[in-house]
Amino acid sequence: MEDKTLSHGLWAKTAPALPPFNSIEGEYKTDVAIIGGGYTGLSAALHLAEDGTDALLIEAKEIGFGGAGRNVGLVNAGLWLMPSDVIARLGNELGERLISILGASPDLVYSLIEKHTIQCEAIRNGTLHCAHSPGGYNALKQREAQWQDRGAPVSLLNSEEAAPLIGSKAFFGALLDKRAGTVQPLAYAYGLAKAAHDAGARIHVNSPVISINRDHNCWNLKTPKGNVLAKAVILAVQGYADYAFKELEKNLIPFNYFQFATQPLPEKVRNTILPGKQGAWDTALILSSYRLDQAGRLIVGSVGQVENMAYSLHKKWAQRSIATVFPQIKNISIEHGWHGRIAMTNDHIPRFHILGPDFVSVTSYNGRGIGPGTVFGKLMANYLKEGSKAIIPLPLTKPKKVFMRGLRGLFYEAGARIYHLAQHQINGFNQNKI
Ligand SMILES: Cc1cc2nc3c(=O)[nH]c(=O)nc-3n(C[C@H](O)[C@H](O)[C@H](O)COP(=O)(O)OP(=O)(O)OC[C@H]3O[C@@H](n4cnc5c(N)ncnc54)[C@H](O)[C@@H]3O)c2cc1C
Numbered sequence: 492m493e494d495k496t497l498s499h500g501l502w503a504k505t506a507p508a509l510p511p512f513n514s515i516e517g518e519y520k521t522d523v524a525i526i527g528g529g530y531t532g533l534s535a536a537l538h539l540a541e542d543g544t545d546a547l548l549i550e551a552k553e554i555g556f557g558g559a560g561r562n563v564g565l566v567n568a569g570l571w572l573m574p575s576d577v578i579a580r581l582g583n584e585l586g587e588r589l590i591s592i593l594g595a596s597p598d599l600v601y602s603l604i605e606k607h608t609i610q611c612e613a614i615r616n617g618t619l620h621c622a623h624s625p626g627g628y629n630a631l632k633q634r635e636a637q638w639q640d641r642g643a644p645v646s647l648l649n650s651e652e653a654a655p656l657i658g659s660k661a662f663f664g665a666l667l668d669k670r671a672g673t674v675q676p677l678a679y680a681y682g683l684a685k686a687a688h689d690a691g692a693r694i695h696v697n698s699p700v701i702s703i704n705r706d707h708n709c710w711n712l713k714t715p716k717g718n719v720l721a722k723a724v725i726l727a728v729q730g731y732a733d734y735a736f737k738e739l740e741k742n743l744i745p746f747n748y749f750q751f752a753t754q755p756l757p758e759k760v761r762n763t764i765l766p767g768k769q770g771a772w773d774t775a776l777i778l779s780s781y782r783l784d785q786a787g788r789l790i791v792g793s794v795g796q797v798e799n800m801a802y803s804l805h806k807k808w809a810q811r812s813i814a815t816v817f818p819q820i821k822n823i824s825i826e827h828g829w830h831g832r833i834a835m836t837n838d839h840i841p842r843f844h845i846l847g848p849d850f851v852s853v854t855s856y857n858g859r860g861i862g863p864g865t866v867f868g869k870l871m872a873n874y875l876k877e878g879s880k881a882i883i884p885l886p887l888t889k890p891k892k893v894f895m896r897g898l899r900g901l902f903y904e905a906g907a908r909i910y911h912l913a914q915h916q917i918n919g920f921n922q923n924k925i
Pocket residue numbers: 526527528529530531532533549550551552553554555556557558559560561562563564565566567698699700701727728729730731732733734735736747748749830831832833856857858859860861862864
């Protein structure tokens with residue numbers, strides 16, 4: 492039976508149970524209040540608590556309600572931008588630090604998974620960035636050279652070498668990045684929450700922060716049924732900024748991404764598709780992603796949201812995409828469909844904001860949040876402890892509205908629909924290759 496709950500889709504079905512957390516009722520005091528129960532907030536809470544700091548996390552809805560519970564689960568090394576683009580935007584010193592810290596971010600993710608025995612279908616066999624065109628292959632060559640210059644274990648495979656790893660002849664080659672891997676994203680968030688709780692952090696859900704004010708050298712965070720007095724605040728709400736922080740949406744470009752999961756693949760074809768269990772995505776402007784879950788379902792994603800009529804449009808595209816890329820399962824049925832909102836910036840660089848005395852925020856990982864969220868949560872915890880700007884590999888800024896953000900969001904959405912429809916007209920993509 493097809494599940495059309497649209498929020499967390501497959502991930503909500505297969506994540507292990509999380510112990511229930513209470514909401515905020517009455518008045519609480521803490522050294523550090525953390526707003527947002529995704530990777531950033533949970534990692535901050537965990538690292539603060541492990542360091543002996545009193546930390547209290549407040550989530551508007553449920554743990555993993557935002558991007559953390561909806562994403563593809565690719566634990567990527569580095570940002571979506573090529574290293575040279577990061578340097579062009581941030582300069583040599585800051586750029587190289589950001590590249591190096593985020594390039595190593597999967598190490599932190601997998602070490603936490605191991606240390607806290609987080610059950611999240613974790614696999615670290617690398618990822619495959621697949622060339623959808625000869626131009627895409629050339630761009631991957633540049634990526635390979637830039638990462639190899641920095642000592643990263645990445646290697647470009649030609650189409651013959653890549654085909655058996657992907658299980659498809661539809662691509663012109665692929666960049667294998669051995670630093671990376673995949674997780675069940677919501678289960679990873681649950682595991683961080685449990686680890687933070689076990690380390691002593693207080694976690695509260697169903698408690699949106701509806702206002703925040705400075706009172707007697709202290710931050711006063713109001714929720715519908717209580718309030719929290721905090722010496723310092725970490726804001727970690729990304730693309731799901733809401734209630735007191737709704738205005739922050741204006742600093743981001745909204746970018747929706749959907750996924751459809753098939754039934755578990757039949758045994759006889761399972762080993763023909765991504766047999767090494769690498770997560771994969773392609774170089775197209777309207778990109779597509781492909782990965783398996785632990786039960787052997789194929790999860791296909793691309794740009795767009797799947798509410799109302801868009802559900803069937805994008806689902807049909809997903810079915811055609813599967814038939815084109817993996818013809819061995821062309822009639823497989825789809826069981827889950829959902830989408831989420833990615834926080835993007837103009838220049839694809841995340842932002843680190845100082846919002847007031849001991850009030851910091853990080854946002855906009857531009858679709859790369861599992862590693863960066865885990866790392867920046869830890870960095871913010873250290874920043875509040877040490878007060879040293881030097882540990883943050885980003886400029887310290889104030890939020891700034893994005894010009895015509897709504898229009899840009901619509902442009903992505905409309906572009907994705909036209910692209911997915913156009914592929915219908917030509918009956919599949921990579922026609923030349925196949
Ligand atoms: C569809 C999709 C696919 C993606 N694929 C990948 C991928 O494969 N790999 C990867 O690395 N990244 C991916 N990302 C990006 C990644 O999911 C995000 O960058 C990451 O979730 C950000 O983590 P976070 O903790 O900063 O924010 P979030 O996970 O978005 O959490 C923010 C939380 O803040 C809460 N909140 C908001 N307002 C308030 C308030 N007023 N009071 C209290 N709480 C509040 C929200 O309810 C939410 O739970 C993807 C994102 C999406 C949406």
